Amino acid sequence: MHIMEGYLDPMWCVVWFVVMAPFFIIGVLKLRKIIAEHPEQKMVVALSGAFIFLLSSLKLPSVTGSSSHPTGTGVAVVFYGVGVCSVLATIVLIFQALLLAHGGFTTLGANCVSMGIIGPFVGLIVWKLLRGAKLNAFISMFGAAAVADLMTYVVTAVQMALNVTTSAGANFAEAFADFISVYAVTQVPLAIVEGIILGMFALYLSSARPDIFELADKNGINPFSTEV
Amino acid sequence: MSKNTPYYIIGFAVIATLVICTLAFVNGEFGGSDDAGGEEAEKWGFEPWTGNWMENINFEMPGETESFLFAVQAAIGAIIIGFFIGQNYGKKKALAGDSQTSEE
Numbered sequence: 365m366h367i368m369e370g371y372l373d374p375m376w377c378v379v380w381f382v383v384m385a386p387f388f389i390i391g392v393l394k395l396r397k398i399i400a401e402h403p404e405q406k407m408v409v410a411l412s413g414a415f416i417f418l419l420s421s422l423k424l425p426s427v428t429g430s431s432s433h434p435t436g437t438g439v440a441v442v443f444y445g446v447g448v449c450s451v452l453a454t455i456v457l458i459f460q461a462l463l464l465a466h467g468g469f470t471t472l473g474a475n476c477v478s479m480g481i482i483g484p485f486v487g488l489i490v491w492k493l494l495r496g497a498k499l500n501a502f503i504s505m506f507g508a509a510a511v512a513d514l515m516t517y518v519v520t521a522v523q524m525a526l527n528v529t530t531s532a533g534a535n536f537a538e539a540f541a542d543f544i545s546v547y548a549v550t551q552v553p554l555a556i557v558e559g560i561i562l563g564m565f566a567l568y569l570s571s572a573r574p575d576i577f578e579l580a581d582k583n584g585i586n587p588f589s590t591e592v
Numbered sequence: 593m594s595k596n597t598p599y600y601i602i603g604f605a606v607i608a609t610l611v612i613c614t615l616a617f618v619n620g621e622f623g624g625s626d627d628a629g630g631e632e633a634e635k636w637g638f639e640p641w642t643g644n645w646m647e648n649i650n651f652e653m654p655g656e657t658e659s660f661l662f663a664v665q666a667a668i669g670a671i672i673i674g675f676f677i678g679q680n681y682g683k684k685k686a687l688a689g690d691s692q693t694s695e696e
Contacts, residue, residue: 367626425622557611
């Protein structure tokens with residue numbers, strides 16, 4: 365889902381940075397509040413980031429004959445919401461852009477919006493719906509993580525389609541269909557794998573640290589809330 | 593057997609089946625879909641206006657180094673997750689030890 369350096373028109377680079385900014389700022393404020401008021405939560409914050417680090421580095425083969433990677437944002441968004449998730453995703457994106465030249469700095473805003481904001485936000489809604497239906501931690505996390513992963517790639521397809529529509533005169537619907545076939549179809553089996561991995565971890569947490577789920581269930585879906 | 597064990601067994605079995613069957617039965621080069629997205633944009637007539645910072649300074653990272661750095665990234669995540677699991681296990685064990693001592 366990483367849009368590579370130079371593959372977004374400068375206008376779109378700015379637009380996506382502007383979209384990303386408020387979520388990122390709220391996320392930084394919320395993180396500071398969590399660390400100041402609940403220092404015992406530091407380890408869980410690190411754990412949320414660790415899943416993004418680990419899963420987004422795994423390039424897995426897919427049924428389309430190409431490879432892609434999961435995003436790992438399910439845990440972060442379920443426990444701390446969209447703002448914190450965007451900050452953790454940005455750290456990983458900067459690591460990859462700086463050390464691996466994977467993704468890019470000009471496309472950081474767009475990549476953060478897809479991987480750290482919109483994708484996880486939809487995943488969070490799924491989590492709330494499934495928990496509201498009294499489903500267990502495995503199924504709820506499976507749904508949240510898989511949808512967050514898949515939506516990340518849908519958003520990337522939208523971003524790329526918008527880009528070629530405005531700068532190369534393409535038809536948006538045709539371009540979107542083209543990009544979605546490149547990104548999202550490849551991603552379906554990987555989203556299932558990610559859902560299972562994070563679902564199993566949620567199951568482990570539900571018996572080892574049930575207190576973490578009380579926190580997750582208390583969190584609202586408002587991405588602009590700094591309440592902890 | 594804990595009540596969660598069937599979930600873990602089925603979960604790992606599904607992941608293994610998906611990955612192994614894909615590698616065994618799908619013909620493909622398994623190139624990255626991120627790169628494929630860029631190539632698709634070029635097909636639509638979009639020309640990239642800059643390369644990544646390494647290209648811009650004419651530095652080409654060897655494939656081995658790239659794999660190493662991806663492994664470092666994965667290791668950072670795995671170490672933190674492993675630490676968290678170990679810490680919980682240690683706490684649980686210490687609590688169990690405390691309650692046993694107080695019973696005695």
